[in-house]
Amino acid sequence: MTSMTPAGASPGPGDDIPAVELIGVSKRFGSNMVLDSVDLRVRKGEILVVIGPSGSGKTTLLRCLIGLVPLDDGRIEIDGECVVDLRRGHPTPSARTAEAIRRRKLGMVFQSFNLFPHRTALENVMEGPVYVRHAPRDQARADAERLLAQVGLAERRHHYPAQLSGGQQQRVAIARALAMKPEVILFDEVTSALDPELTGEVLAVMEELAEQGQTMIVVTHEMGFAREVGDRLLFMDQGRIIEQGDPRTVLDAPQQDRTRKFLSKVLHTH
Amino acid sequence: MNEQDLQRLLGYVPDLAGGLFYTIVLTPIAMASATILGVLFAIGLNAPRRIIRTPIQWFIEVARSIPELVHVFIWYEAFAIMGLVLPAIAAGIGALTVVFGAFLGEVIRAGVLAVEPTQWESGQVLGMSRWTIWRRVILPQALRTVLPVWSSYYISMYKATALLGLITVPDLLFRARGLASQNFRHFEIYTIVLVLYFIVGKASLAIIRRYERRLRVDVPKSEELTLLRHPLADHT
Amino acid sequence: MDGLERFLDVAHFMAPAAVTTLLVALVSFPGALTVAAIVTVPRIHRIPVISWLADQYVDFVRTTPLLLHLFFVYFALPFVGIRVEPITAGVLTLSLHVGAYQSEVLKAAYHAVPRGLVEAADVLGMSRLVRLRRVMLPLALRVALPGLANSMIEILMDTVILSVVAVVEIFYSRTLYFYQFFAGRIESLILVCLFFVIIGVPAGRLVRRLERRFTIPGSGSEPARIL
Ligand SMILES: Nc1ncnc2c1ncn2[C@@H]1O[C@H](COP(=O)(O)OP(=O)(O)O)[C@@H](O)[C@H]1O
Ligand SMILES: [Mg+2]
Numbered sequence: 001m002t003s004m005t006p007a008g009a010s011p012g013p014g015d016d017i018p019a020v021e022l023i024g025v026s027k028r029f030g031s032n033m034v035l036d037s038v039d040l041r042v043r044k045g046e047i048l049v050v051i052g053p054s055g056s057g058k059t060t061l062l063r064c065l066i067g068l069v070p071l072d073d074g075r076i077e078i079d080g081e082c083v084v085d086l087r088r089g090h091p092t093p094s095a096r097t098a099e100a101i102r103r104r105k106l107g108m109v110f111q112s113f114n115l116f117p118h119r120t121a122l123e124n125v126m127e128g129p130v131y132v133r134h135a136p137r138d139q140a141r142a143d144a145e146r147l148l149a150q151v152g153l154a155e156r157r158h159h160y161p162a163q164l165s166g167g168q169q170q171r172v173a174i175a176r177a178l179a180m181k182p183e184v185i186l187f188d189e190v191t192s193a194l195d196p197e198l199t200g201e202v203l204a205v206m207e208e209l210a211e212q213g214q215t216m217i218v219v220t221h222e223m224g225f226a227r228e229v230g231d232r233l234l235f236m237d238q239g240r241i242i243e244q245g246d247p248r249t250v251l252d253a254p255q256q257d258r259t260r261k262f263l264s265k266v267l268h269t270h
Numbered sequence: 271m272n273e274q275d276l277q278r279l280l281g282y283v284p285d286l287a288g289g290l291f292y293t294i295v296l297t298p299i300a301m302a303s304a305t306i307l308g309v310l311f312a313i314g315l316n317a318p319r320r321i322i323r324t325p326i327q328w329f330i331e332v333a334r335s336i337p338e339l340v341h342v343f344i345w346y347e348a349f350a351i352m353g354l355v356l357p358a359i360a361a362g363i364g365a366l367t368v369v370f371g372a373f374l375g376e377v378i379r380a381g382v383l384a385v386e387p388t389q390w391e392s393g394q395v396l397g398m399s400r401w402t403i404w405r406r407v408i409l410p411q412a413l414r415t416v417l418p419v420w421s422s423y424y425i426s427m428y429k430a431t432a433l434l435g436l437i438t439v440p441d442l443l444f445r446a447r448g449l450a451s452q453n454f455r456h457f458e459i460y461t462i463v464l465v466l467y468f469i470v471g472k473a474s475l476a477i478i479r480r481y482e483r484r485l486r487v488d489v490p491k492s493e494e495l496t497l498l499r500h501p502l503a504d505h506t
Numbered sequence: 507m508d509g510l511e512r513f514l515d516v517a518h519f520m521a522p523a524a525v526t527t528l529l530v531a532l533v534s535f536p537g538a539l540t541v542a543a544i545v546t547v548p549r550i551h552r553i554p555v556i557s558w559l560a561d562q563y564v565d566f567v568r569t570t571p572l573l574l575h576l577f578f579v580y581f582a583l584p585f586v587g588i589r590v591e592p593i594t595a596g597v598l599t600l601s602l603h604v605g606a607y608q609s610e611v612l613k614a615a616y617h618a619v620p621r622g623l624v625e626a627a628d629v630l631g632m633s634r635l636v637r638l639r640r641v642m643l644p645l646a647l648r649v650a651l652p653g654l655a656n657s658m659i660e661i662l663m664d665t666v667i668l669s670v671v672a673v674v675e676i677f678y679s680r681t682l683y684f685y686q687f688f689a690g691r692i693e694s695l696i697l698v699c700l701f702f703v704i705i706g707v708p709a710g711r712l713v714r715r716l717e718r719r720f721t722i723p724g725s726g727s728e729p730a731r732i733l
Contacts, residue, residue: 176396335710431571432574460582461582
């Protein structure tokens with residue numbers, strides 16, 4: 001499969017550098033091996049969809065990547081810059097350096113929205129630019145208003161999270177992540193907490209982002225989204241990548257037993 | 271009431287007004303500094319390291335088990351004996367700051383615990399520093415949560431300021447004692463002062479409760495939704 | 507007199523006053539409970555005028571200083587013919603003051619028993635007494651006990667106020683010592699602090715333990731607190 005250049009991203013020398021690269025990443029909680037030497041490369045502009053049974057380590061993978069959970073072993077590179085390398089004999093950057101890189105390059109959207117309940121939609125989106133990037137307020141406000149319009153919430157910008165539906169809150173959360181202009185956005189089951197009729201509006205926003213060339217790692221159970229929007233589908237089980245490839249191929253003709261079993265379960269219950 | 275009574279009552283006004291000024295002004299000042307101390311305690315109590323938490327826990331437990339009046343004399347008298355002579359008003363505010371800071375430290379800590387733990391992560395993935403998360407995310411929510419309890423402490427503080435009259439801070443009660451010792455009309459003077467305290471206390475409470483309602487945004491009940499619109503909201 | 511000797515001397519001097527402090531607190535507690543009971547009944551049953559008065563009383567106590575109440579009882583009441591000993595004035599003031607706070611505890615305890623539950627017990631055919639013993643008291647006491655225990659500590663700490671009308675409780679005894687010997691001000695202050703810390707810290711822990719014990723898991727209903 002030839003790599004597609006995402007619309008809007010200019011081809012250049014930097015495009016060979018993967019947006020994210022994981023080498024031998026491992027994580028255990030007590031005796032529970034949650035990530036077992038995971039290797040993964042995500043191209044710039046790629047939409048990587050991650051599926052797998054509950055407890056297979058999908059969330060942990062994203063959390064290790066963004067630094068909410070420390071690794072036990074392995075190396076992570078973001079846009080060509082190493083943020084952690086725990087392999088024997090390799091130097092690892094300082095926590096401060098790693099944090100600065102992650103802060104610049106990564107964003108994340110959670111299953112449970114996690115908006116700031118004491119701030120309006122607009123303030124939620126402005127918070128990062130103003131208090132992390134120290135952007136001028138006026139400019140941050142203009143950007144935030146544009147982003148809220150993009151996710152279809154221009155009218156609701158002065159509402160508090162508790163005054164918004166789940167789907168609206170999640171769209172604000174996406175706008176909040178976008179406001180930091182991250183290279184890669186991580187989505188962790190962002191529609192799982194939503195009523196079925198509300199998932200569509202969130203998925204539509206994500207699809208639009210994909211079309212704009214935003215690099216995304218999307219953990220989801222929405223097989224339709226995986227098939228239509230994903231560039232690559234990755235199936236995880238027990239902390240390992242079991243199978244990956246073109247979404248249609250993996251979904252229609254899985255090579256591995258475990259993938260087949262999982263898909264038959266998921267597709268039947270849906 | 272005859273001419274003479276009226277004359278006498280009017281004679282109280284300058285003294286009582288001066289005292290009332292102190293009583294009214296002391297409370298927000300002492301409460302503000304106690305709240306700052308309480309926030310620092312709460313942050314310390316939340317520290318990952320025990321070596322920071324434990325001494326603060328002990329300090330709070332000890333401070334709150336000692337009566338306010340004793341605290342006042344520690345600051346006013348004991349510090350002076352040890353060479354640190356503070357003006358009465360500074361000693362008084364210092365003492366009340368410590369007592370109420372200890373109480374508020376625990377209260378605010380409970381408020382911090384009530385903030386969803388995921389809020390920390392939200393701040394982190396936006397790249398906020400620990401301090402920014404405290405300032406912009408955790409404390410604003412924790413303080414809103416504890417506001418009703420904080421208001422009760424505000425009124426307690428208001429009452430506690432009367433102790434400062436005992437160390438010569440010229441507050442309402444101090445002036446009342448002065449007046450009564452001149453004309454021996456204790457009943458009249460103390461009744462007036464009681465009523466003044468009651469009125470100011472009730473008014474403070476009413477004002478606080480109003481702000482309390484305005485600041486409570488996290489869990490709006492449906493009928494309150496309209497009240498909760500942000501001041502920036504369009505009037506369309 | 508060297509340091510330790512002075513310390514012991516002050517302690518010896520203050521010991522009887524410490525006992526007085528404890529006694530005043532012990533006597534004031536039932537007094538406060540009595541006031542609380544008298545005030546709470548109309549507040550619960552919403553008797554016109556009287557319950558309004560009771561509410562005002564509680565508000566009044568909550569917004570006016572204890573010290574002023576004591577001055578009023580001791581210095582002002584004699585002018586209308588009510589003359590009491592300092593210690594009586596102290597116990598009276600403490601009872602009237604803390605009673606108002608306890609009334610809040612009792613009210614919360616009463617409301618902790620849902621009406622529906624009382625009816626449910628009725629339907630089960632429980633007698634009045636069984637209903638009180640098995641349903642109402644356990645629920646109400648859960649809320650009331652920690653609050654009342656807390657008010658006991660509160661009373662003990664408030665007794666130092668009585669020093670301003672020259673009741674020889676622990677705090678005033680240090681003044682007396684100083685006037686007699688012109689020494690020991692620091693020692694006596696340390697002893698006063700020790701007295702309250704030794705009693706107050708364990709007692710405070712006990713109250714918080716009661717609070718935790720009595721919080722019904724998952725109910726979100728917490729025992730009543732007074733400040
Ligand atoms: N903080 C934690 N402490 C202990 N175990 C954890 C923690 N977070 C996740 N786990 C365990 O790690 C495994 C993988 O969890 P997770 O990454 O959340 O899986 P998924 O997102 O695929 O459902 C699970 O067995 C889970 O119980
Ligand atoms: Mg998960």
